[in-house]
Amino acid sequence: MDSQTITYREALNQAMSEEMERDETVFLIGEEVGEYNGAYKVSQGLLERFGPMRVVDTPISENGFTGLAVGAAMVGLRPVVEFMSFNFSLVAFDQIFSNAAKTYYMSGGQFPIPMVMRGPGGPAAQVGAQHSNCLDHCFANSPGLKLVMPSTARDAKGLLKSAIRDNSPVIFIENEMLYGISGDMPKGEFLIPLGEAEVRVSGKDVTIVASSRMAHMVLSGLPEFEKEGISVELVDPRTIKPLDMETISRSVRKTHRAVIVEEGHPFAGIGAEYSHQIYSACFDDLDAPIARVTQADNPLPYSKLLEAASLPSLEAVVRAAKGVLYRD
Amino acid sequence: MPPIAVAEKKTNGGNGKAKLLSKKTLTAQQKEAIKQLGRDKLIGMFRAMNLIRSFERRCEQMYQQRKIGGFLHLYMGQEALAGGMLSAIHSDDYVTTSYRDHGIALALGISPNVLMAELFGKVTGVSRGKGGSMHFFSKEYNLLGGHGIVGGQIPIGLGAAFRAKYLGTDQVSLIFLGDGAVNQGSFHECLNMASIWKLPAIFIIENNQYGMGTSVRRSTSVQDMTLKAQGYGMEGITVDGMNLLDCYMVVRDAVKTRRKRPSPLLVEAKTYRYRGHSISDPGTYRAKEEIENYHKVDPILQVRRLLQELDWLDDESAKALEKEVRKEVDDAVTFAEESPLPDPSERERHVYAP
Ligand SMILES: Cc1ncc(C[n+]2csc(CCOP(=O)(O)OP(=O)(O)O)c2C)c(N)n1
Numbered sequence: 169m170d171s172q173t174i175t176y177r178e179a180l181n182q183a184m185s186e187e188m189e190r191d192e193t194v195f196l197i198g199e200e201v202g203e204y205n206g207a208y209k210v211s212q213g214l215l216e217r218f219g220p221m222r223v224v225d226t227p228i229s230e231n232g233f234t235g236l237a238v239g240a241a242m243v244g245l246r247p248v249v250e251f252m253s254f255n256f257s258l259v260a261f262d263q264i265f266s267n268a269a270k271t272y273y274m275s276g277g278q279f280p281i282p283m284v285m286r287g288p289g290g291p292a293a294q295v296g297a298q299h300s301n302c303l304d305h306c307f308a309n310s311p312g313l314k315l316v317m318p319s320t321a322r323d324a325k326g327l328l329k330s331a332i333r334d335n336s337p338v339i340f341i342e343n344e345m346l347y348g349i350s351g352d353m354p355k356g357e358f359l360i361p362l363g364e365a366e367v368r369v370s371g372k373d374v375t376i377v378a379s380s381r382m383a384h385m386v387l388s389g390l391p392e393f394e395k396e397g398i399s400v401e402l403v404d405p406r407t408i409k410p411l412d413m414e415t416i417s418r419s420v421r422k423t424h425r426a427v428i429v430e431e432g433h434p435f436a437g438i439g440a441e442y443s444h445q446i447y448s449a450c451f452d453d454l455d456a457p458i459a460r461v462t463q464a465d466n467p468l469p470y471s472k473l474l475e476a477a478s479l480p481s482l483e484a485v486v487r488a489a490k491g492v493l494y495r496d
Numbered sequence: 497m498p499p500i501a502v503a504e505k506k507t508n509g510g511n512g513k514a515k516l517l518s519k520k521t522l523t524a525q526q527k528e529a530i531k532q533l534g535r536d537k538l539i540g541m542f543r544a545m546n547l548i549r550s551f552e553r554r555c556e557q558m559y560q561q562r563k564i565g566g567f568l569h570l571y572m573g574q575e576a577l578a579g580g581m582l583s584a585i586h587s588d589d590y591v592t593t594s595y596r597d598h599g600i601a602l603a604l605g606i607s608p609n610v611l612m613a614e615l616f617g618k619v620t621g622v623s624r625g626k627g628g629s630m631h632f633f634s635k636e637y638n639l640l641g642g643h644g645i646v647g648g649q650i651p652i653g654l655g656a657a658f659r660a661k662y663l664g665t666d667q668v669s670l671i672f673l674g675d676g677a678v679n680q681g682s683f684h685e686c687l688n689m690a691s692i693w694k695l696p697a698i699f700i701i702e703n704n705q706y707g708m709g710t711s712v713r714r715s716t717s718v719q720d721m722t723l724k725a726q727g728y729g730m731e732g733i734t735v736d737g738m739n740l741l742d743c744y745m746v747v748r749d750a751v752k753t754r755r756k757r758p759s760p761l762l763v764e765a766k767t768y769r770y771r772g773h774s775i776s777d778p779g780t781y782r783a784k785e786e787i788e789n790y791h792k793v794d795p796i797l798q799v800r801r802l803l804q805e806l807d808w809l810d811d812e813s814a815k816a817l818e819k820e821v822r823k824e825v826d827d828a829v830t831f832a833e834e835s836p837l838p839d840p841s842e843r844e845r846h847v848y849a850p
Pocket residue numbers: 199228230252256259594596644645646647673674675676677678702704706707708773
């Protein structure tokens with residue numbers, strides 16, 4: 169057997185432990201990563217294996233420990249910062265934007281910042297407005313940061329390993345709802361380079377661009393599309409920045425239609441950037457205006473019904489696909 | 497390499513030897529407070545604590561039945577804090593707290609009906625079903641939230657204290673926070689501002705000894721939190737958070753002087769949460785013995801004993817009170833069940849103020 173089935177959670181765990189094994193300068197720091205084995209158990213067993221100097225439980229001081237990681241990265245360590253969730257990275261935005269993103273440039277290339285900031289992002293189930301932020305578009309807007317959002321166990325592992333070896337700061341947004349999903353994993357050393365999109369499903373009628381949990385939502389809807397007689401091509405960017413426009417454009421040139429699905433809000437959301445880039449690269453190939461499916465433009469409410477009405481739905485994606493095919 | 501995080505498990509406090517409230521061992525101040533409160537008010541406070549306990553138990557059940565979703569952080573064990581401290585303020589004072597907000601809201605006198613309805617995501621909820629467990633807000637009761645980001649509520653409460661000083665009112669602002677929140681920058685920034693501007697802010701650390709799975713010993717360099725007050729040139733007081741009278745007195749005395757001459761205060765209340773951090777945390781990082789020891793000094797049992805010693809409560813009336821409280825919680829569940837769901841148009845309401 170040259171492959172195994174493991175969960176997204178285990179994949180992340182393997183990536184970290186393999187990289188920590190390989191490179192002594194890699195360490196993990198964050199809230200509850202050690203003795204508690206991670207709020208979502210992603211760092212299970214790492215403290216036991218690597219000890220408290222390399223798996224560091226912190227106080228609830230995001231700005232402090234993120235900045236500490238930037239400093240440590242400036243002088244040769246390779247920190248992996250775990251945010252219990254990316255909502256709490258907001259407390260550390262100064263360190264992320266002012267320092268992690270800009271130091272290499274501002275110092276004229278003297279101080280690279282080889283660090284990864286990872287953890288779950290996006291809405292979970294009914295956790296309310298303050299715990300449901302989609303921050304991908306914020307990070308993607310800052311030059312100096314790379315941004316990865318894996319949707320499968322395989323990508324989680326291969327991309328996290330590459331992120332840890334990357335010499336720039338990488339924001340690595342996981343998804344709480346995906347930690348339990350399983351997937352095939354090649355045995356042994358295995359990396360996926362940053363900046364390569366994946367065509368998850370080939371089709372001819374419409375290109376759907378979706379990451380992370382949104383990619384799964386589209387996958388779960390394939391029977392729907394089939395029923396509608398729509399042949400969907402699903403492109404999962406995996407790395408949001410740098411964005412693999414070549415793969416996305418190739419798909420749009422083939423289907424002539426594009427629907428972008430994003431979990432965040434519409435205004436200045438990540439899909440606004442995708443659609444601009446698609447228009448720039450494929451204007452003459454498009455047979456319909458690009459459609460976007462997004463979260464509604466309101467903070468996410470607690471009430472289940474209102475929450476569901478705010479989040480992007482499969483129904484909305486099907487509607488959008490029919491729309492770009494002028495079939496509604 | 498020396499370890500920087502000492503793995504020290506399951507060793508926190510709780511020797512079960514804390515001084516229990518008893519008629520025989522009351523201090524002069526406690527006796528005086530009992531006299532001042534009188535029977536009815538003390539029983540009212542006891543009732544509030546019972547209501548919190550009963551409400552939280554019901555929340556657990558309702559969560560298991562999936563009537564409540566999302567995160568749920570329970571207050572059991574900490575009832576003396578809310579019950580005592582909030583009995584010592586005026587209805588126009590301000591209160592701000594974290595996501596662990598059920599006990600605070602109930603002790604403020606907010607109806608369990610609207611709180612349970614909030615947890616059920618109904619439009620009759622205290623935040624119209626938009627906030628959920630972590631985000632109880634009440635303009636009527638000057639409850640400025642229910643905040644989900646650790647330390648995020650501290651500046652909010654400070655803003656209310658600023659307003660009191662700005663308008664020259666005699667209000668105070670009570671700011672509740674957990675032991676974990678003292679390690680956020682916002683805590684330190686706010687203590688300093690409160691001190692330089694002499695704001696009527698009372699910072700209350702509900703030190704239940706854990707921030708999620710991390711004991712205060714592992715997270716915080718100085719165990720005596722009142723030393724932090726010293727560092728910012730303000731008064732700091734430690735209080736037994738399992739003791740209703742002490743919790744009451746510390747705030748009563750604090751506001752007495754501060755209403756006229758504003759200045760901040762830091763209170764550290766030593767307490768304990770019986771349940772895990774949230775409903776999804778089994779809390780295995782704590783020794784069973786530790787939890788049992790705290791049950792021996794249960795804040796509600798203590799007051800019940802005292803009331804009986806004072807002949808203010810007998811078994812029968814205690815049972816009747818408990819029954820009444822359970823009925824109130826039952827009614828809250830019924831109210832929540834029967835309340836309408838929000839209209840879909842609620843989704844886009846309240847994004848911007850008119
Ligand atoms: C900025 C931030 N970081 C992390 C979290 C996740 N979190 C929620 S509660 C909590 C522990 C807080 O402990 P403490 O302040 O002692 O309050 P308690 O829960 O004990 O009442 C953590 C880490 C958060 N909500 N906000």
